[in-house]
Amino acid sequence: MTKSFLVRQVFNAAAAVNALRPVPGMPTSVPAFLSGWLTSELAPQLLAATIVDAGVHTARYGVRSRTDRIGLALAAAASAGLTANIVAGRRAGAEMAAALAEIGVTDPASGAPLDWRSAARPFDFRRPEVRRVRNLAYAPGGTRFHADVYHHRDTPAGAPMLLQIHGGGWVIGNKDQQGLPLMVEMASRGWVCAAVNYPLSPKAVWPEHLIALKRAVRWMREERPRFGADPDFLAVTGGSAGGHLAAMVALTANDPALQPGFEEVDTSVQACVPFYGAYDFAGESGIKAVRQRVESALSEMILGKDAPFPEAYLAASPLAKVHAEAPPFLVIHGTNDSLIPVAEARDFVRRLRAVAGNPVGYAELRGAQHAFDIFHSIRTDQVIRGVAAFLGSVRAGALAEDAVPVSGRAM
Structure with missing residues (x-):
């Protein structure tokens, strides 16, 4: 269960980073677009989901392993990236x-x-x-x-x-x-x-x-x-x-x-x-x-x-x-x-x-x-x-x- 949380946060953090700085050039332009588009425009929803996911995981399993700590660190990084996307949207x-x-x-x-x-x-x-x-x-x-x-x-x-x-x-x-x-x-x-x-x-x-x-x-x-x-x-x-x-x-x-x-x-x-x-x-x-x-x-x-x-x-x-x-x-x-x-x-x-x-x-x-x-x-x-x-x-x-x-x- 803790590994699934880590995998989710890896993808979450990668999507937040790509939304801020898309991977350039072919052949990655289409997946970079799809991920960056949805992440940047749905950033408030994704931020709320990330916070809830991290909170539920911590309440259920605590922070007992290195996997938990890495997952929570990635959730924090994803939250920071999503917040930056929200700020950019507000501009x-x-x-x-x-x-x-x-x-x-x-x-x-x-x-x-x-x-x-x-x-x-x-x-x-x-x-x-x-x-x-x-x-x-x-x-x-x-x-x-x-x-x-x-x-x-x-x-x-x-x-x-x-x-x-x-x-x-x-x-x-x-x-x-x-x-x-x-x-x-x-x-x-x-x-x-x-x-x-x-x-x-x-x-x-x-x-x-x-x-x-x-x-x-x-x-x-x-x-x-x-x-x-x-x-x-x-x-x-x-x-x-x-x-x-x-x-x-x-x-x-x-x-x-x-x-x-x-x-x-x-x-x-x-x-x-x-x-x-x-x-x-x-x-x-x-x-x-x-x-x-x-x-x-x-x-x-x-x-x-x-x-x-x-x-x-x-x-x-x-x-x-x-x-x-x-x-x-x-x-x-x-x-x-x-x-x-x-x-x-x-x-x-x-x-x-x-x-x-x-x-x-x-x-x-x-x-x-x-x-x-x-x-x-x-x-x-x-x-x-x-x-x-x-x-x-x-x-x-x-x-x-x-x-x-x-x-x-x-x-």
């Missing part, structure tokens, strides 16, 4: 406030007490005022062209719209799995939000993913009377592959080559909030991890085996699509991201700020892993509050016209 509010202040946005809830009740129920996405309409077809083709709409039960007239694009490496994923905390929060504030599926690789070859999402933009504007939405304000967001696609939607508005059969439709968006996105599809940044991704089988799955390099790769790369008319952006990335390096986000923001006529905000979250926002946590809820402040300010036309930083923190 997210200040990090978001600083990023927003840089582009002239004030978060009215900045400095408010943390909602510990929400963080204590990480997978509870219900709000009594929010309605969810499932599996609406935004284009022919089956379930990969379905959307779920979240809206306030009162369907207020003139509601702004938000399009959520799921991640999954362009090859997996579903609208039901990601963006739920943000969708529910924005719907509770009167927004009409749509989480959409899109065709996946390898069956779908670029730019089929993007064309489908532009069809979703068209559908949202066409369907907006049903939900009382404003066709003139539509923002786009997404995480990981969804962050890449959100940026591409924002940067390729009304491109007729990407709108076959609906070239005259307005596919512009008024704001973009990509989370931990992939922005460099051609290796322009020179970042080692990015070059490895570009040269991997994943790129061939997305773009096709015969896609010419670099032309086809640049055509799918937000880094190559930055331009002066880009809508306001708020780019969000964590320093501990094991799957997409934070340096990639920094380079994208730097290049976009160099040309953009609209503000480009950048929130770099210390200690945040990839996919940190999939469920409620101390960090997630503060970041969502900041995103809501950003989108509200864009909607109100309140962004300072001269708030276009040429450089930012940690850039």
Whole structure:
């Protein structure tokens, strides 16, 4: 029995350390991500479990052997690491406030007490005022062209719209799995939000993913009377592959080559909030991890085996699509991201700020892993509050016209 306690605490301490300093590089990046993501965002729950486990063990068996002492020492180390993760998560509010202040946005809830009740129920996405309409077809083709709409039960007239694009490496994923905390929060504030599926690789070859999402933009504007939405304000967001696609939607508005059969439709968006996105599809940044991704089988799955390099790769790369008319952006990335390096986000923001006529905000979250926002946590809820402040300010036309930083923190 005492050995099982020791084994649990070995894994517990290793997970806490990995959450603070993820094991770098392939082939450990995926397990490092999975462990670090869950540990960092569920740190309060894991800390409570560790304390209870150590207390129960001590009450039952005492501290009679070297194994007991090592196990309790590891439990103490794990508790310290989990506490450090909690502290890092609590900093997210200040990090978001600083990023927003840089582009002239004030978060009215900045400095408010943390909602510990929400963080204590990480997978509870219900709000009594929010309605969810499932599996609406935004284009022919089956379930990969379905959307779920979240809206306030009162369907207020003139509601702004938000399009959520799921991640999954362009090859997996579903609208039901990601963006739920943000969708529910924005719907509770009167927004009409749509989480959409899109065709996946390898069956779908670029730019089929993007064309489908532009069809979703068209559908949202066409369907907006049903939900009382404003066709003139539509923002786009997404995480990981969804962050890449959100940026591409924002940067390729009304491109007729990407709108076959609906070239005259307005596919512009008024704001973009990509989370931990992939922005460099051609290796322009020179970042080692990015070059490895570009040269991997994943790129061939997305773009096709015969896609010419670099032309086809640049055509799918937000880094190559930055331009002066880009809508306001708020780019969000964590320093501990094991799957997409934070340096990639920094380079994208730097290049976009160099040309953009609209503000480009950048929130770099210390200690945040990839996919940190999939469920409620101390960090997630503060970041969502900041995103809501950003989108509200864009909607109100309140962004300072001269708030276009040429450089930012940690850039």
